[in-house]
Amino acid sequence: MSNAQGQNQGQSGFQGFMVPPLPPVRMSAEQASQQVTAGLRYVLNQHQDGRIGADAAKQAMSRYLISYFTSFNICHDPQAVLQAWYGRIDEHERCLTSTAHEGHQRQEFAGTTECQGGQNSGVTGRISIQNLLDGPEPTCQSRPPGMPPNAPIGGVGTQGDVRGSAFNPQAHVPSEGSDSDEDSTSEGRQRKKKSKQDESLFEWAAEAFIQESILSPRHRKVLELADNYSADIDASIKSLERAGNIPVLPKKIWKSVLRDEFIDLGEVLAQVSSLHSVPAIQNIPNNLAEAFEFTTIAKPAPTKAITDQVTWRRAWQSAARAITFAFPF
Numbered sequence: 001m002s003n004a005q006g007q008n009q010g011q012s013g014f015q016g017f018m019v020p021p022l023p024p025v026r027m028s029a030e031q032a033s034q035q036v037t038a039g040l041r042y043v044l045n046q047h048q049d050g051r052i053g054a055d056a057a058k059q060a061m062s063r064y065l066i067s068y069f070t071s072f073n074i075c076h077d078p079q080a081v082l083q084a085w086y087g088r089i090d091e092h093e094r095c096l097t098s099t100a101h102e103g104h105q106r107q108e109f110a111g112t113t114e115c116q117g118g119q120n121s122g123v124t125g126r127i128s129i130q131n132l133l134d135g136p137e138p139t140c141q142s143r144p145p146g147m148p149p150n151a152p153i154g155g156v157g158t159q160g161d162v163r164g165s166a167f168n169p170q171a172h173v174p175s176e177g178s179d180s181d182e183d184s185t186s187e188g189r190q191r192k193k194k195s196k197q198d199e200s201l202f203e204w205a206a207e208a209f210i211q212e213s214i215l216s217p218r219h220r221k222v223l224e225l226a227d228n229y230s231a232d233i234d235a236s237i238k239s240l241e242r243a244g245n246i247p248v249l250p251k252k253i254w255k256s257v258l259r260d261e262f263i264d265l266g267e268v269l270a271q272v273s274s275l276h277s278v279p280a281i282q283n284i285p286n287n288l289a290e291a292f293e294f295t296t297i298a299k300p301a302p303t304k305a306i307t308d309q310v311t312w313r314r315a316w317q318s319a320a321r322a323i324t325f326a327f328p329f
Contacts, residue, residue, distance in 0.1 A: 021213050022068055029072070036068050039213075040085055047089055053198055054089050061085050064213065218329050222260065225327055229258035247322040248275060257322045269315035270304035 020039035023032035040061055047057035065078045215223075229236045236258050237251055249257075250271060256263050306312045 020064075021215075022064070022071060025071060032068070032072060036065065039064060044085060044088055048092050053201060054093050056201065057089055058082075058086055067214070221329065222327055226258070226260040229326070233258060247318060247325055249318070249322050253319075254322065257319075257326050260327075263319050264303065265306060265312070265315040265319060266303035268319050269306055269311055272314055272318050273304055 020035075020042050022039075023035040027035070043052075043057055043060050043064070046052050047054060052060070062078070062082055065082060068074070069076065069078050233255055237254060240246060240254060240258075248271075249268070253263060253267060253271070255261075304311075306315060
């Protein structure tokens with residue numbers, strides 16, 4: 001159960017940008033068409049910026065347009081409209097492939113020229129955005145990290161070479177064969193690339209994209225608040241403890257509330273029952289323990305079974321007060 005959002009919240013794999021909403025049904029056909037066109041163009045721009053993949057962009061466009069046709073009872077084939085947008089996506093993919101291939105070929109040619117001692121400063125070539133992020137491929141004249149500018153390049157090293165001790169604090173004293181081992185290790189680290197997860201390839205990503213596009217402004221505000229609370233949950237709890245008139249719940253339950261996660265009403269009922277138990281309050285040995293018992297940092301009580309409407313209502317009302325305190329809508 002999602003506490004503040006219910007079942008309308010989609011867990012989107014398209015992070016970092018807001019999903020364009022569908023036009024309201026009361027909007028005129030012309031205005032709705034303009035808004036949907038802008039929404040499709042927005043998805044295309046996100047793909048061209050590298051935020052989502054080609055397949056995910058096509059799926060999002062398809063379901064977005066079909067949802068629009070269904071809501072406005074438009075009796076046309078959406079595929080005829082989508083083909084033009086698909087063409088833009090395919091064209092962009094071809095450009096990326098061609099640019100990356102051309103840049104790779106020119107980099108190989110430039111590296112071969114340097115290995116032969118030639119000069120070819122005029123060859124620049126075009127490279128993709130990913131090439132710029134990854135950096136140039138290592139060549140035979142590449143200088144390992146930590147080597148001074150006047151040090152020899154390659155596997156040649158002597159006992160007098162101080163690059164290990166002067167520029168690498170963890171390096172051992174150079175010995176015969178150690179330079180070549182260090183060079184090979186450095187090149188291995190440069191070539192090793194960490195694979196990056198593409199969240200747009202999740203099977204549920206396109207469906208979540210559509211679900212998020214039809215959320216109401218209140219649901220979008222809940223998403224925004226939950227993300228802000230979760231960014232630093234400990235800081236959020238500290239700020240909450242300094243606030244006045246907050247519902248009395250332990251930290252564990254408050255963290256679930258602020259993250260908009262599942263809440264165990266059995267734990268809430270146990271906490272409420274312990275706080276309203278007269279013998280438990282009378283048995284508190286001193287004022288300091290009594291004050292500690294009623295703060296949000298009190299130790300969570302064990303789970304207590306909900307057996308009837310009275311206990312369920314007591315637990316739910318306590319949880320609802322905490323939810324509406326964090327999400328006042």
